[in-house]
Amino acid sequence: MTPFVPHQSPPPDEAGVPGRPEHRRRVIRRRFLTAVIIVLLIGIPAGYLVISANQSRDSGKDKERKYSATGLTAGWPSKVQRRLYDVPIPRYSDDVAYYETNNWKTSRLYVQFLTSNEGLDKFLDKIGTNGGTLADQDIAISPRDRRIVGWDFSEPGSWSGLTHEQKDPKPSLDVVVDRSDPDHPMVYVVSTATP
Secondary structure (H helix, E strand, C coil), X not given: XXXXXXXXXXXXXXXXXXXXXXXXXXXXXXXXXXXXXHHHHHHHHHHHHHHHHHHHHXXXXXXXXXXXXXXXXXXXXXXXXXXXXXXXXXXXXXXXXXXXXXXXXXXXXXXEEECCHHHHHHHHHHHCCCHHHCEECCCCCCHHHHHHHXXXXXXXXXXXXXXXXXXXXXXXXXXXXXXXXXXXXEEEEEEEXXX
């Protein structure tokens, strides 16, 4: 006579052994947890990147639209342009835009930027002058040059300007500063180079 042995469930470490099927409920729970982890690890960062990229693109399009009406291009001129035209835009400047024209006689770079008082002093120092040479209510940029990029200095304001002549081949610079915001002057520059 053989002894009766009750049926026992397998030890926990043998539950996944081939040949022994998993309970359906356990399979569904494992797949659900895997899907949740994938969504958390991949879906959320991907969604954040899409939202961030759209916001960045929209911001750039707004600036581009704003400046394209005046012929200006939003952004910084290249380092080569800044060096050739002697326009050292201070670091941390904002609302930077530029436009370049060239012909066989003269080349011009039109630049505007918003800076701090310290940034303005550094800019003037680097071009070889200082704030004392800025004359009140002097609109040094010619009406022709203003028309090309749509700059309007006709409203009353805290305008000052200067013309900085240099020996060829260095460019001459016409500078107008708007101090409507005393802490953040807006600087407009036309640099004219004669080849």
